[in-house]
Amino acid sequence: MSTTNQNPAVEKAAEKAARPAGPRRIAPPRVLPEALPFWEAAKAGRLLVKRCADCGETHYYPRDICPHCLSANTGWVESKGQGTIYSYSTMGKEEARYTLAYVTLDEGVTMLTNLVDCDPAALAIGQRVQVAFKPSDGGYPVAMFTPA
Amino acid sequence: MSLNGQAYIVGAYEHPTRKADDLSVVRLHADVAKGALEDAGLSKDDIDGYFCAGDAPGLGTTTIAEYLGLKLRHVDSTECGGSAPILHVAHAAEAIAAGRCNVALITLAGRPRAAGAALALKSPDPDAPEVQFELPFGPATQNLYGMVAKRHMYEFGTTSEQLAWIKVAASHHAQHNPHAMLRNVVTVEDVVNSPMVSDPLHRLDCCVMSDGGGALIVARPEIAKQLKRPLVKVRGTGEAPKHAAGGKIDLTWSAAKWSGAAAFAEAGVTPADIKYASLYDSFTITVLMQLEDLGFCKKGEGGRFVQDGGLISGVGKLPFNTDGGGLCNNHPANRGGVTKVIEAVRQLRGEAHPAVQVPNCDIALANGIGGALASRHTAATLILERV
Numbered sequence: 001m002s003t004t005n006q007n008p009a010v011e012k013a014a015e016k017a018a019r020p021a022g023p024r025r026i027a028p029p030r031v032l033p034e035a036l037p038f039w040e041a042a043k044a045g046r047l048l049v050k051r052c053a054d055c056g057e058t059h060y061y062p063r064d065i066c067p068h069c070l071s072a073n074t075g076w077v078e079s080k081g082q083g084t085i086y087s088y089s090t091m092g093k094e095e096a097r098y099t100l101a102y103v104t105l106d107e108g109v110t111m112l113t114n115l116v117d118c119d120p121a122a123l124a125i126g127q128r129v130q131v132a133f134k135p136s137d138g139g140y141p142v143a144m145f146t147p148a
Numbered sequence: 149m150s151l152n153g154q155a156y157i158v159g160a161y162e163h164p165t166r167k168a169d170d171l172s173v174v175r176l177h178a179d180v181a182k183g184a185l186e187d188a189g190l191s192k193d194d195i196d197g198y199f200c201a202g203d204a205p206g207l208g209t210t211t212i213a214e215y216l217g218l219k220l221r222h223v224d225s226t227e228c229g230g231s232a233p234i235l236h237v238a239h240a241a242e243a244i245a246a247g248r249c250n251v252a253l254i255t256l257a258g259r260p261r262a263a264g265a266a267l268a269l270k271s272p273d274p275d276a277p278e279v280q281f282e283l284p285f286g287p288a289t290q291n292l293y294g295m296v297a298k299r300h301m302y303e304f305g306t307t308s309e310q311l312a313w314i315k316v317a318a319s320h321h322a323q324h325n326p327h328a329m330l331r332n333v334v335t336v337e338d339v340v341n342s343p344m345v346s347d348p349l350h351r352l353d354c355c356v357m358s359d360g361g362g363a364l365i366v367a368r369p370e371i372a373k374q375l376k377r378p379l380v381k382v383r384g385t386g387e388a389p390k391h392a393a394g395g396k397i398d399l400t401w402s403a404a405k406w407s408g409a410a411a412f413a414e415a416g417v418t419p420a421d422i423k424y425a426s427l428y429d430s431f432t433i434t435v436l437m438q439l440e441d442l443g444f445c446k447k448g449e450g451g452r453f454v455q456d457g458g459l460i461s462g463v464g465k466l467p468f469n470t471d472g473g474g475l476c477n478n479h480p481a482n483r484g485g486v487t488k489v490i491e492a493v494r495q496l497r498g499e500a501h502p503a504v505q506v507p508n509c510d511i512a513l514a515n516g517i518g519g520a521l522a523s524r525h526t527a528a529t530l531i532l533e534r535v
Contacts, residue, residue, distance in 0.1 A: 029280040039280075049395075059394035061281040067394035087302070087399055087522075089294025091346035100291040100346075102397055102522075109395030112523070114285045120347075125302045142284040 024096045028139020034064045037076055039140040047079040047131050047143050049107055060109035079107050081131030082148065086110050090120040103129055103145050117146045152414050155241035155252075156372035157380045157532065159188030159365030160493040162471075162486075166329050166478060168259040168359035173205050174215050176257035176361045181216060184363035189375050190251060195365075197222040197249030199240060201232035203258045203361075203481040212255065222249040228389070228526035229518025230428065230483035232256070233364065235528035237489060238385035240366035250368050257361025258481025278392070282523070289430070290354065292522035294346035297433040299399040301348060303448065306436065308348055310451030312339035314432040315352050315475050317459035322472025324501040329356045330476040339432075353432040355474035355484065362486035364493075378497040383511070384415025384531035391524040403527035404441035404515055411529035412443070417511060419443040422531075424495040424506045425466055426488035426514040429473040435459075438515050439466075442529065461504040470495065470504035485516040489530065496534040510534045 031039050041048045051058045052066035053073040059066060066074050088101035099115040115123060116132060129145040136142050161183030168176055177200070185191060198220050200208050209223035222243050226235060233256050240252035272279045300306045316336055322328040334352060342351040372379055388406035412418060419442060427438045436450035444466055445453040453465070461467035471477045471491040474484040492512040494500045500509075511533050519525030 024286065027283045027286075029284055030274050031280055032275075032277060035277075035280060057394070061278055061392075061395070063277060086397060087295040087299040089291040089298060089346045089349075091288065091291050091294070098286055100285055100287055100295065102295060102399075104397075110392075110397035111395065112282050112285055112287060125299065136284050144285075 022095055024092065024098050026134065026136040026142060028136040029142065031140065035062060038062050042133060042141050042143060045133055047081045048076045049079050049105065049109055050074045051077045058107050058109050060111050077107065079105050082106050083129060083145070085115070085123060085125050085127045085129055087125060088115055088123055099123070101145065114144045115146065116144045123147070149245060150414055151238060151241040151245060151385050152383050152416070153369065153381055154245035155366050155382045156369060157237065157364055157382065157489070157493050158367045158372045158375050158377055159184035159190065159363070160490045161187050162327070162362040162478065162490050163257065163360035163480070164327050165360045166327070166358040167261050169262045171259065173203070173258055174212065176259065176359070177204060177212050177255045178216055180257055180361045180363035181253055181255050184253065184365045188365045188367070188377060190365060192216065192218065194251045195253045196220055197240060197243055197252035199224045199236035199252060199254040201225060201236070201256065202227040203256055203483055222252070228528070230430070230485045231516025231518030231526050231528040232483070233486040234489060234514055234516040234530050235387045235526070237364060237366055237382060237530050238387060238528070241382045241385065244366065244368045250371060252366040254364040254366065254486070255361065256481060256483055256486040258483070259359040260482055261357055261359045287523065288346070289520060290346040290349060292520040293431045293433055294349045296399045296437065296521045297348050297431070300433065300436065303400055304451065306451040308340050308350070309336050310455050311353055311432040311436065312336040313454045313457070314429070314435045314459060315339050317454070317457065317464070318429065318469055318473045318475040320460050321470045321504050322476030324503040325472050325477055328472040328477040329358055330472070349431055349433065355430050355479045356476065357482065358478050358480055360478060360480040362480065362490050364486065364489055379535045380493050380496045381533045381535050382530070383533045384411035384413070384417070384529070386410030386414070386529040387526065389524065389526040399522055401447065402437045402441050402517060402521055403525060404438045404517065404529065407527040407529040408442040408515065411531050415531040417531060421511050422466070422513045423509045424470070424492065424512040425468045426492045426512070427468050428484050428488060428515055428517045429469060429475045430479070430484060430517065432475070434517055434521060435468070437521060438517065442513070442515060461506060467504070467506050470500050470506070485518065485528070488514040488516060492532055496532055
């Protein structure tokens, strides 16, 4: 492959990514009022989702108003913290490498997360995972997942 | 109200720059506006409608109108990311049909490369409710699209080699475009051996990052017929957002399924009638998804459709992105929508490069995906006809 057929911006970014950058910084969640109970529960190591008392649907990300029927009659439900990998992708180098994923919880909703404490090369779609809360940079802990 | 035949694209212009060190964002918008007016044979005072999206600085429509000295009676700054200009063509046709304007200008421009911010996404809006549930996990454009590609491979057996064929086809076209950022023809091996960016997407599965922009002029039929340019009629339009649906995530299809169905219905044609397609190519997987969702092949068969040169002009079933697309030519302001329409117009006018010009190109399609396939995006589909 000729070196002229490169994208300079991607190349620059790739060089930057190739340098050991130290561990990835986990941005602290900027909490909106309606999600405060979710984050307080996370601090206690509990993963919450929302369920609508009117239509019975579970939803994520959690919100006051049910996205399925617009009822305001939504309540918090504790997830067992177990699910399966829906998809994932690993980027970055060395310590800064991380795996973005969608995990489908046994409660039926799929959430964006990271897969941690594992070899990304050994992961597979459909694999069972369980929640592992990790500290964010100066904020609430966030729900990541690790192979069960 | 059907928009079929309500308006024509009479002007199209792509800025030649790919790195705008000495040009401001507003100057780029002005350059492309002037270029499109000249292409149409119209003057500034003919414009009475103006359309732009989030790439325009300041107050968008107001800021650009002031800089260019436009006197307008209709503006629309619908923002849906890279698909916006494709959607703006439909909205312009709608405004023309409703008598709100006669000649609409659409611009897109930016300089992320010169600004050194090519990879820096705008800092997320703290009021956007999903940000607290996503930002801590590091969603970037590359890994979001990586997850779509990985799921497609899992569901349908699509391979990296098949995805690579999309880049190979784009590079075959780009070699003829003197303005393209990447003009070298690449092979499947080049693509799959390029460094992994976010698995399973390699560096050569990703679009370029470039400065520049483009503009379009949409006019009512009576005006279009008085001009000297070939007639390019708006025949079908569609737009649709798709989102995370409260956690009911399905990455196997895009909103192009909805926008495409609407556009084909309005146009009264089928995918078999399309001679040329401009497909949004932020990544190779983006193209594959649109081919399936627009109905050029069945769901899951995109890999087989593109392999062995399926998208190469003169070789394959469906010539696509004959300017080299976002993968090789241009992705100005990190938004590929306007260049998609511009190349479709070139093809319909018979003004594409002779090496990639589709013979008797009478019906063409342009499709955009604005946002991210894996989380939330808006698709816009446009079907154009040379009359």
